[in-house]
Amino acid sequence: MTGTLFARDALLPGGWARDVRLEWDEAGTLSRVNPGAAPEGAPVAAGPVLPGMPNLHSHAFQRAMAGLAETRGHPTDDFWTWREAMYHLVAHLEPEDVGAIARQLYIEMLKHGYTSVAEFHYLQHDRQGKPYADRGELAHRVVDAARETGLAMTLLPVLYVNGGFGHKPLNAAQRRFAGTAESIADLLRELIGHYANEPWLRFGVAPHSARAVDAVQLTELVQAMEGIDATAPIHIHASEQVGEVRECFETQGVTPIDWIMDLAPVDRRWCFVHATHATDEERERMRHAGAVAGLCPTTEANLGDGIFAFAEHFGREGRWGIGGDSHVSRSPLEELRALEYSQRLARQIRNVSSSGTQPEVATNLWLGACAGGAQALGQPIGALLPGRRADIVVLDGGKADFEALAAPATLAVAMFSGAGNPVRDVFVSGRPVVVDGRHRLEDEARGGYRESLRRLRDRT
Secondary structure (H helix, E strand, O other): OOEEEEEEEEEEOOEEEEEEEEEEOOOOEEEEEEOOOOOOOOOEOOOOEEEOEEEEEEOHHHHHHOOOOOOOOOOOOOHHHHHHHHHHHHOOOOHHHHHHHHHHHHHHHHHOOEEEEEEEEOOOOOOOOOOOOOOOHHHHHHHHHHHHHOOEEEEEEEEOOOOEOOOEOOOOHHHHHOOOHHHHHHHHHHHHHHOOOOOOEEEOEEEOEOOOOOHHHHHHHHHHHHHHOOOOOEEEEEOOOHHHHHHHHHHHOOOHHHHHHHHOOOOOOEEEEEOOOOOHHHHHHHHHHOOEEEEOHHHHHHHOOOOOOHHHHHHOOOEEEEOOEOOOOOOHHHHHHHHHHHHHHHHOOOOOOOOOOOOOHHHHHHHHHHHHHHHHHOOOOOOOOOOOEOOEEEEOOOOHHHOOOOHHHHHHHHHHOOOOOOEEEEEEOOEEEEEOOEEOOHHHHHHHHHHHHHHHHHHO
16 A cells, blocks of 8 residues: 655654655555655644654563562672563463563554564573474564564574573573574574565574573574575674673683674674673774664663763764663653763763764654664664655654744654653554554553463462
């Protein structure tokens, strides 16, 4: 179905433009983006129009534990103690729970302006750590949730071999994640064959982290991907916690990102998720390779991980994007606000994500996250340009806080005022999935989510 939309204001790659007529073809691909145009019968957007935001890092099942690890369990609570709470959830999840949680999450993401997600999918086996009869059972659950809700996806099956540096064995909970380079490559081949000709769905791969894979398995997986899809995205957790960096140096003699880049041919396909404690030299290597820094500001803050040196990365035009990770937030506006505020606190100055030639913080953040997210997902998204998918977010221009504001200020108020969700309409592949703030499946999905939470909490 072809479509059109007229925007009084639209955020194009070069900045804000007035009177923009958008047209897309039957495949949901933008065919014309014309500033200075007339509506010519096209529907008029109810507020400023943005490119849809990619979410480059998601563990969908963790939505069910958002806010449930906020009681002190240790005098120095950190990621490692939080992880035990996550493992407790993992021990009780059934396939129907995984599907119900993902569907609820994906609707929430769409309603807040995410139009695509990279699902870092490491929950593979049953509660006893044994493969399902269909090894893709849980992968199908999250793909089905994305299809039903209208969210585009890049699915990243995860290679998880070790329980820690030094080839530590997997613990009981981690057995649900277990795999080898061969088994993950076989799973990918099956999934790609099963979902052939789905333009909204892409596949890549995710070696979990330097602590969970060894040099042999990492290189074998990357080599296998060359034969499956040499352009596929490759994501990996890296340098998220100080303890991880220290252990990597003690066992490998180098820090995590250097270890990975010394072993693998890192290029634009790669996304280093978090990279919080990357050294100056590692960030320079990332920039030179064209890799994306996958930042998850609200999760990193929730876990007390630390603060990525974003001001330097931004100033040197490094590639970056944002992810929801554990989904303590489902809003890209909140993620970007948290990112900017962390830099202000660290540097004790305001408006960090700006320059003399690019003074608008909110505009810079939205455009930068869209560009890096599109690269990380390996999909034709992230910009209102001909040839890109018609993933479109419309802000609610009728909100009182936006009264008499120009579009750049409207986006800034939406991002930094904290005055509720400002997203009114959302399109994915030119198809409306959120209309006047509502998703057609939200009541049904909420009911299924409630039932899943009841089952999970009864089991525990």
